[in-house]
Amino acid sequence: MNGGQQYRIESFPAAMDGDSADLRTANWFDAVFFGFHDGRPEQGDLPKIIESYSRDQRVLTGAYVSQTPEAAWDPAMPVATYGTMVNTLNIGAGRLLPTHLVTAVTVRPTHRRKGLLRRMITEDLDAARRQGLAMAALTASEATIYGRFGFGAATFTNEVEVETKERFAVRNAGAGTVEVADPAVLLDIAPQIFTDFHQNTTGSIGRQDAYRHRVAGQWNEEKLEPDKSVRAALHYDDDGRIDGYVSYKFAGWDMTPPTIKVRDLVTASNEAYLALWSYLGSIDLVERVKFPSAAVDDPLPWALSDRRGYSITGQEDVLWLRILDPVKALQERAYSADGEIIISVQDPLGWTDGTYRMRVSRNEASVRHIEGHGNTAADITVSVNALSSLYLGGVRATALAAAGDLQCADPAVLELVDNMFAAPSAPWCITHF
């Protein structure tokens, strides 16, 4: 379909024209909603989205054709969309790495598989690395798309269901108190609590502005209108400081058993996390709580009096990382063991290809790009994808080696790599973008 067309690619901020969205911005949203099978955007909603996008400092990219036949969508409507913003990634030990986030990737069915995604993403990532960003990240609709561009899955969440009938009790949920609140208070409170969570949680990505509107029930999933079924509770520590919230919805009387669905559960401490679960389990007329974003090493089952009431019903890969600058990225994080390794990196886009010497002393790495592949014998050989998966400690080098994604001839070196990259807890990202 539509063979031989030339595409013009433009990048721009989301913008207003007087009281309404400017045409280029409105068309871009129309194309994104089309790509993700949403209804056409309400024109009256666009100013709110544009304000939110402006806070995120997003850059919108569209690909355009110069002409279309009569009655077809006109050429001002992009045939492909792409969006970016910069936010921070918690890479462990409270360190936050500025990261290039990719979102809103769509290509119109009549223009797919002609290299539009490849062109947009390679030009964009190339520009990001030239600007000095060491890492790119995205969340993927399908696991088969982004490997060819150097991305590897790096964080995971479990979808869990917790039975909250008679046997439910959370042990050790002692400190502080929980109170019900109007969800609207989360507009201001949610970002503050998220900031603490983000600072404490390896794998967390800083949140875009839209989150606070959604968890506060101001924007529902379909439209940017208040969702009156959203409920909220807050946790107060012993000093009366709010250090956690849960935003949730009752799934409706049609669902058996009666179920609460957690939209967002964010806390600055384990005590607040357990106490909010204790609250969720004490909601009468409900027998089950569903939480789609539990940590892989969730403490909850260990804190339940009946751990069999906790079921993992699915696992999702959340964050896909792509190291753009291995020297910078590897030097920024802290390590769990000292030692020296020579890493040969292979990059499907060529940017990070080469051999790197990494010396870790007192948990800090110094990394040098020694040369292209060649004279120096590498201890491990790895694709930039697998190195990006390894980066936060969400997978062990041993597992990557067993899968054939990492080559290492010496078991003692493999153990050293495992120990170096090990993280105190599994990386956990509760932000989708």
Ligand SMILES: CC(C)(COP(=O)(O)OP(=O)(O)OC[C@H]1O[C@@H](n2cnc3c(N)ncnc32)[C@H](O)[C@@H]1OP(=O)(O)O)[C@@H](O)C(=O)NCCC(=O)NCCS
């Ligand atoms: C995914 C999507 C953006 C791909 O766009 P595209 O312009 O057709 O992709 P390209 O032509 O640039 O293809 C680049 C490569 O990716 C591959 N590819 C693209 N989509 C793929 C998919 N869904 N699964 C597997 N491989 C895919 C192509 O085969 C091509 O491979 P090659 O370069 O090794 O030959 C497009 O299919 C789309 O809009 N999908 C619906 C929305 C969506 O899923 N967006 C992603 C959100 S994270």
